[in-house]
Amino acid sequence: MGSIDTESLGRRIIAHPFVLMIISAVMVIGSVIGIGIIGNQIHRQVGGNMWLSLGLSCAVAVVATGVYWLFVRYVERKPVTDLATGGALREWGTGVVLGFAAMALSIGVIAVLGGYVITGTNPVSVLVPVLGMAIMAGVWEEILFRGILFRFTEQWLGSWFALVFTSALFGLAHIANPAATWLSSAAIALEAGILLGALYMLTRRLWAVIGLHMAWNFTQGGIFxxxxxxxxxxxxxxxxxxxxxxxxxxxxxxxxxxxAMVVCTAMGLAALFLAWQRGHFVSASWQRFKSGRGARD
Structure with missing residues (x-):
């Protein structure tokens, strides 16, 4: 009997999408928690201010990006294509425009129907904490939900399952937020989960979804x-x-x-249709194996 190549077996186990997803998620979440702990200690020592908070938010984004890059490069052992810099600014800008449009249209409809009332203005300084929040959430949440959870689930179980799974999980992740309800979580899953997942499928990179997520939050809070x-x-x-x-x-x-549910879900379905038209849907791994096809349908 031939001996078992334990190194090869271990590598095959680690290379399974589910295992890669768990390892990378733990690494990224752990790094974010670590920066959060350090940030809290700094706040206790020197006191909080908006510029310090902005710096710590940027640190979370940088560290999460670095950890993800290292994971893809040295654990997956593949090029970090979803963070490649060529065309990054254009894709990020497209995402920013889409995020602004989604929220501006939604709030515009609410205003026309009498639900949004302007009462005055605030100084430009109010933008600093909102910008920090938008940068932090836009970067690390998209690395986690689209770069890790969506990508590996899609490799294993296909695009449809990945879209449903990550959209539902994205909505559920907001259930502990202040004033959250099951309806608000369902709304996040439908309007944001579908739109962000579809945009990632269209580009196969993280820049556009990061830009959209950042602008989505910044437009709501920082502008309106x-x-x-x-x-x-x-x-x-x-x-x-x-x-x-x-x-x-x-x-x-x-x-x-x-x-917002109507406007943003419609945008998400339109992006999903474009992804379908362009052949960016991926079959489940066993279907690809049976048919002998590649990763794309």
């Missing part, structure tokens, strides 16, 4: 002064919501409103 996923913010425009929670999203913010 609307709560972002339940978190109260001050924006350039001082405002208040009035009317039924289905119109305004209630205390959770515009993301939980019916206008």
């Amino acid at each position: 002064g609307v709560a972002v996923s339940g978190g109260e913010t001050r924006g350039l425009i001082a405002s208040q919501m009035q009317g039924h929670p289905l119109l305004t999203g209630g205390d959770f913010g515009a993301e939980a409103s019916l206008p």
